[in-house]
Amino acid sequence: MEQYEVMLAGFGGQGIMTAGQLIAYAGIKEDKQVAWIPSYGPEMRGGTAYCTVVLSDTRIGSPIVTNPRCICVFNRPSFDKFGPKVKPGGLFIVNSSLINVTSDRTDFIQLLVPANEMALKAGNGKAANIVILGAFIGASGVLKYETVRETLIEKLGKKKEYLDLNLQVLEEGYNLALETIGQKDRV
Amino acid sequence: MANHSNTIFSRPEALYDTVTHYCPGCTHGVIHRLVAESLDELGVRERTVGVAPVGCSVLAYNYINCDFMEAAHGRAPALATGFKRMRPDMIVFTYQGDGDLASIGMGEIVHAANRGEKITVIFVNNAIYGMTGGQMAPTTLANQITTTSPNGRNVTDTGYPIRIAELLATLQTPGYIERVAVHTPQHIIHAKKVIRRAFKYQVENRCFSLIEVLSTCPTNWGYTPGEAIKWLEDNMRPYFPLGCFKTPDVKEVR
Amino acid sequence: MAKILMKGNEAIAEAAVKAGAQGYFCYPITPQSEVAEYMSRRMPELGRVFLQGESEVAVGNMLFGAASTGLRVFTTSSSPGISLMQEAISYMAGAQLPAVIVNIMRGGPGLGGILPAQSDYFQAVKGGGHGDYRLLVLAPSTVQEAVDLMMLSFHLADKYRNPVMMIGDGMIGQMMEAVEFPDEYKEDPLPPKDWDLTGAKGRSPRVVKSLFLDPVKLEDNSWLLHEKYERMKREEVRYELYKVSAKNKILIIAYGTMARICQTAIDELEQEGISVGLFRPISLFPFPEKEIKKEASKKNIQTVLTVEMSTAQMMEDVERAVLGAKPMAFFGHTGGIVPTP
Numbered sequence: 039m040e041q042y043e044v045m046l047a048g049f050g051g052q053g054i055m056t057a058g059q060l061i062a063y064a065g066i067k068e069d070k071q072v073a074w075i076p077s078y079g080p081e082m083r084g085g086t087a088y089c090t091v092v093l094s095d096t097r098i099g100s101p102i103v104t105n106p107r108c109i110c111v112f113n114r115p116s117f118d119k120f121g122p123k124v125k126p127g128g129l130f131i132v133n134s135s136l137i138n139v140t141s142d143r144t145d146f147i148q149l150l151v152p153a154n155e156m157a158l159k160a161g162n163g164k165a166a167n168i169v170i171l172g173a174f175i176g177a178s179g180v181l182k183y184e185t186v187r188e189t190l191i192e193k194l195g196k197k198k199e200y201l202d203l204n205l206q207v208l209e210e211g212y213n214l215a216l217e218t219i220g221q222k223d224r225v
Numbered sequence: 226m227a228n229h230s231n232t233i234f235s236r237p238e239a240l241y242d243t244v245t246h247y248c249p250g251c252t253h254g255v256i257h258r259l260v261a262e263s264l265d266e267l268g269v270r271e272r273t274v275g276v277a278p279v280g281c282s283v284l285a286y287n288y289i290n291c292d293f294m295e296a297a298h299g300r301a302p303a304l305a306t307g308f309k310r311m312r313p314d315m316i317v318f319t320y321q322g323d324g325d326l327a328s329i330g331m332g333e334i335v336h337a338a339n340r341g342e343k344i345t346v347i348f349v350n351n352a353i354y355g356m357t358g359g360q361m362a363p364t365t366l367a368n369q370i371t372t373t374s375p376n377g378r379n380v381t382d383t384g385y386p387i388r389i390a391e392l393l394a395t396l397q398t399p400g401y402i403e404r405v406a407v408h409t410p411q412h413i414i415h416a417k418k419v420i421r422r423a424f425k426y427q428v429e430n431r432c433f434s435l436i437e438v439l440s441t442c443p444t445n446w447g448y449t450p451g452e453a454i455k456w457l458e459d460n461m462r463p464y465f466p467l468g469c470f471k472t473p474d475v476k477e478v479r
Numbered sequence: 480m481a482k483i484l485m486k487g488n489e490a491i492a493e494a495a496v497k498a499g500a501q502g503y504f505c506y507p508i509t510p511q512s513e514v515a516e517y518m519s520r521r522m523p524e525l526g527r528v529f530l531q532g533e534s535e536v537a538v539g540n541m542l543f544g545a546a547s548t549g550l551r552v553f554t555t556s557s558s559p560g561i562s563l564m565q566e567a568i569s570y571m572a573g574a575q576l577p578a579v580i581v582n583i584m585r586g587g588p589g590l591g592g593i594l595p596a597q598s599d600y601f602q603a604v605k606g607g608g609h610g611d612y613r614l615l616v617l618a619p620s621t622v623q624e625a626v627d628l629m630m631l632s633f634h635l636a637d638k639y640r641n642p643v644m645m646i647g648d649g650m651i652g653q654m655m656e657a658v659e660f661p662d663e664y665k666e667d668p669l670p671p672k673d674w675d676l677t678g679a680k681g682r683s684p685r686v687v688k689s690l691f692l693d694p695v696k697l698e699d700n701s702w703l704l705h706e707k708y709e710r711m712k713r714e715e716v717r718y719e720l721y722k723v724s725a726k727n728k729i730l731i732i733a734y735g736t737m738a739r740i741c742q743t744a745i746d747e748l749e750q751e752g753i754s755v756g757l758f759r760p761i762s763l764f765p766f767p768e769k770e771i772k773k774e775a776s777k778k779n780i781q782t783v784l785t786v787e788m789s790t791a792q793m794m795e796d797v798e799r800a801v802l803g804a805k806p807m808a809f810f811g812h813t814g815g816i817v818p819t820p
């Protein structure tokens with residue numbers, strides 16, 4: 039891996055920033071260079087929120103990425119806005135609980151994850167971001183599942199019951215991705 | 226005779242032995258002396274920092290014998306705040322005129338007072354800009370002639386003179402605020418007590434204090450020193466009543 | 480210390496703490512308010528001073544007062560706020576007070592926007608306020624470099640008794656990257672202070688001022704300041720080269736976030752067989768004039784391309800350095816539009 043860029047986008051309050059930061063923390067654990075870039079300004083107060091994480095084995099140049107390798111969209115506006123920006127050959131993770139359409143593009147892998155339903159089933163709809171995180175790890179293989187799991191324990195471990203739920207949905211998201219696209223097709 | 230002489234009056238240590246640049250009849254010199262005497266009597270000169278303003282007293286550091294900072298116009302309370310926060314063990318005072326404090330520095334003084342900065346502010350109100358040549362100040366009286374109100378201050382156009390002591394006394398934060406005058410010996414004696422008390426409150430780390438001192442400006446008012454004293458008595462005193470407007474000691478409120 | 484993930488603004492705050500900042504004065508403004516939020520917790524926990532002032536005008540002047548104690552103090556703001564601080568910055572430069580000012584730049588002029596820009600270049604490197612003075616200006620391009628330069632800023636402020644400004648764009652402030660802090664901030668010895676206000680005990684009073692009514696003394700002061708700036712030019716020029724080689728046809732000059740973006744562009748061009756080198760000024764004042772001239776004068780360089788998130792401000796300094804030796808070109812975006820590779 040030279041460099042991998044992942045963007046997460048959705049509403050404010052969907053845990054977009056947190057999920058991105060968890061990816062960055064896990065990246066550091068694996069001795070990668072990382073950069074986490076948020077959207078900021080008026081839109082962060084209740085509107086669309088997105089962040090980009092760049093992971094690299096070498097020094098990171100531009101923190102601004104026009105066409106990330108992977109984009110995870112949590113809501114319909116983000117689907118419309120960022121779907122066209124996924125790098126050809128890349129990965130598009132769609133929260134199918136809140137997005138009832140799919141992309142017409144055929145030059146990337148599209149992974150539909152009913153994140154809110156899976157999180158609700160596990161006990162808390164707010165954990166949808168961790169479902170997507172799990173799916174991203176499974177589909178991309180860019181970080182080791184164990185590293186991300188450890189990161190969750192470190193960063194979200196304060197409340198035991200939430201941690202257990204988060205770890206459960208992380209695994210479910212991860213497994214869903216693996217089952218859907220398979221180990222060898224990871225992007 | 227020589228063997229029995231007692232010193233009953235001398236220059237305070239906190240005042241340099243020098244001639245000031247102030248005009249004849251100006252009361253800055255008297256106010257400087259009251260500040261210097263207070264510093265001496267409280268024994269704090271060696272741990273005091275003064276903040277000089279922009280205005281006639283811009284060179285206060287040439288007359289008052291302690292460490293000094295020279296502020297931008299109106300910003301003395303901000304400098305004093307920065308210094309005092311870093312060195313709460315030191316005594317910090319600002320010495321400001323009415324253009325400096327009540328016009329360009331209104332924001333800084335209100336917020337320093339409201340934060341309750343433990344500093345002492347000597348506010349010299351002579352109802353005019355002195356150093357720049359007698360322009361209208363926020364404290365210029367209604368109908369008072371200045372170089373920028375040649376027909377007299379028109380209050381329908383420029384508003385009424387601002388009473389700083391009263392204005393700051395409305396703040397909820399505890400503080401010591403009193404207005405005094407220095408145009409007669411009796412007033413000077415009282416002003417000395419008040420200024421000393423203001424410094425004492427700071428030494429005791431109690432509160433913000435501001436002493437507004439009604440002062441004369443014969444040169445820019447266009448009067449002789451004697452006439453200026455009468456003008457202050459007849460015109461300024463009725464509009465700017467003397468007295469204590471706020472005190473940390475409840476019993477002292479009049 | 481281990482690497483930790485930190486937002487640029489918070490990393491800058493912690494770097495100041497590590498460099499021994501005893502006082503921090505601030506006024507909220509996007510995109511640097513995280514510094515204030517971080518410090519409002521951190522400074523009291525260390526028994527140091529945190530104060531939110533009523534305006535940037537007041538904050539700049541609080542910094543003046545605080546710096547007069549001789550203790551390390553700083554403030555952070557963003558473009559419109561920095562404009563309001565220019566009064567105090569000019570006074571501090573005139574009075575030779577050390578202080579550190581961070582500008583996390585956003586687009587201007589006027590209220591402008593809140594997205595990253597580099598449009599305060601002139602204001603930072605040409606003085607900014609009134610009078611004959613300069614600030615020492617440093618521009619980081621990564622969060623780690625922001626940490627390193629922040630700590631260095633305090634040292635240089637003391638070394639030269641001059642305000643030091645670190646300028647980063649909103650990206651540097653908002654981005655999170657892995658950073659490492661030294662366990663202990665080691666710095667070269669500094670000259671003893673003989674100007675700080677500590678009370679006139681056992682010595683004659685000191686006055687911290689920028690007022691010199693006698694024109695001869697004012698001129699003396701201005702030349703004294705000038706000498707300091709000349710010394711900075713000799714001793715404090717900092718820059719970095721990226722893929723500069725004899726194969727380069729183009730030499731890019733860019734700083735801060737813009738330089739990183741150019742690095743990626745250079746990597747991409749390299750794969751297409753186009754060789755481009757990057758000269759990244761780290762100190763914007765002193766500006767690496769001689770060094771740019773040297774690189775630009777090399778035979779293989781056909782064009783010197785300045786890239787900025789502003790409308791060709793630094794380019795004027797680049798032109799002054801290159802002195803017509805090579806054709807010049809400019810590329811840039813501003814107003815919050817960050818160019819992409």
